[in-house]
Amino acid sequence: MGLSVGIVGLPNVGKSTTFNALTKAQNAESANYPFCTIEPNKAVVPVPDPRLKELEKIVNPERVVHSTIEFVDIAGLVRGASKGEGLGNQFLANIKETEIILHIVRCFEDENVTHVEGGVDPLRDIEIIETELLLADIQTLEKKIERLQRQAKADKKAKAMLDLANELLSHLNEGKPASTFPKKDSEEFKALNKDLRFLTAKDIIYGANVDEDSLLEDNEHVKKLKEFAAQKNADVIKLCAKIEEEMVALDDEEKEEFLKELGVEESGLEQIIRKSFDKLGLMSYFTAGVKEVRAWTIVKGTKAPQAAAVIHNDFEKGFIRAEVISYEDFIKYKGEAGAKEAGKMRLEGKDYVVQDGDIMHFRFNV
Numbered sequence: 001m002g003l004s005v006g007i008v009g010l011p012n013v014g015k016s017t018t019f020n021a022l023t024k025a026q027n028a029e030s031a032n033y034p035f036c037t038i039e040p041n042k043a044v045v046p047v048p049d050p051r052l053k054e055l056e057k058i059v060n061p062e063r064v065v066h067s068t069i070e071f072v073d074i075a076g077l078v079r080g081a082s083k084g085e086g087l088g089n090q091f092l093a094n095i096k097e098t099e100i101i102l103h104i105v106r107c108f109e110d111e112n113v114t115h116v117e118g119g120v121d122p123l124r125d126i127e128i129i130e131t132e133l134l135l136a137d138i139q140t141l142e143k144k145i146e147r148l149q150r151q152a153k154a155d156k157k158a159k160a161m162l163d164l165a166n167e168l169l170s171h172l173n174e175g176k177p178a179s180t181f182p183k184k185d186s187e188e189f190k191a192l193n194k195d196l197r198f199l200t201a202k203d204i205i206y207g208a209n210v211d212e213d214s215l216l217e218d219n220e221h222v223k224k225l226k227e228f229a230a231q232k233n234a235d236v237i238k239l240c241a242k243i244e245e246e247m248v249a250l251d252d253e254e255k256e257e258f259l260k261e262l263g264v265e266e267s268g269l270e271q272i273i274r275k276s277f278d279k280l281g282l283m284s285y286f287t288a289g290v291k292e293v294r295a296w297t298i299v300k301g302t303k304a305p306q307a308a309a310v311i312h313n314d315f316e317k318g319f320i321r322a323e324v325i326s327y328e329d330f331i332k333y334k335g336e337a338g339a340k341e342a343g344k345m346r347l348e349g350k351d352y353v354v355q356d357g358d359i360m361h362f363r364f365n366v
Contacts, residue, residue, distance in 0.1 A: 017242060043070070047284070049284060164183060205275060324348050324358050329342070
């Protein structure tokens with residue numbers, strides 16, 4: 001889908017451990033879906049979906065294939081990254097290509113793990129990183145304004161864009177992110193953001209990295225982070241990166257047992273993957289046959305022919321109609337035959353908007 005999540009964080013906050021856990025999840029699942037060589041700083045991981053397990057029980061396929069999502073490990077985030085400190089320029093290039101930012105924040109005390117800023121303070125850490133993102137956006141916008149000033153002399157559209165760019169620059173210089181810019185819904189801003197991909201316009205999920213004791217009950221660091229995130233209307237997901245990395249090696253039953261012992265229903269990593277998938281505006285429809293039960297990733301609001309194209313372009317070109325059974329009916333009537341008998345299979349045309357969890361079969365003619 002070309003949509004990905006960039007993981008950022010200061011050194012020693014658990015960012016690399018979190019990414020390692022995602023990479024192990026990728027490697028553990030790699031036999032289940034085809035992909036080309038993944039760069040060292042990318043992990044393509046399966047999206048947890050309990051519905052696939054229920055479909056598997058009914059269909060008993062040879063294999064089950066999950067939807068996937070891509071995470072990118074952003075290197076070089078330290079104080080001064082926007083000026084090229086650490087691997088600043090590399091981090092800028094990488095993060096611009098992502099749609100969402102997962103900011104791992106240290107929310108645990110451990111004298112054996114030094115903190116680059118001398119002590120644990122989640123809000124200070126967030127301010128450091130978000131200041132770097134803001135400064136990077138200011139630099140990018142200033143360069144764009146220089147180009148627009150030349151173009152505006154002969155082009156009315158460039159003049160309108162220049163006016164908006166100057167307003168946005170004033171907004172950023174006040175220390176406010178692009179996401180709170182009053183004109184962010186204007187066509188000019190959308191065009192500018194498509195071109196420059198402002199870092200501070202991206203959605204942020206905060207990953208609160210805690211110790212095992214704080215998985216159930218929030219410690220003071222997590223409470224502060226949640227208060228801060230609530231003001232920004234941002235999500236906070238708690239995880240213990242160290243435990244997440246250990247759990248990747250466990251099978252489903254062992255993992256379930258382990259989580260039960262910890263007193264939590266779902267691992268932090270799984271919550272992050274699901275939340276990111278949803279925030280990217282993605283969902284899954286299913287195909288279910290004896291060869292495979294598979295989740296296909298589409299953007300919410302996709303119509304049937306475009307959904308078919310995710311399987312193969314020919315399916316869209318020669319689309320006739322789609323046979324559709326809702327997930328609930330497929331489970332209730334124990335499969336395709338039962339759903340058909342109960343009159344729950346529908347024939348849908350080109351204007352049908354695919355719903356999350358639809359089980360689909362496409363008729364096409366090329």
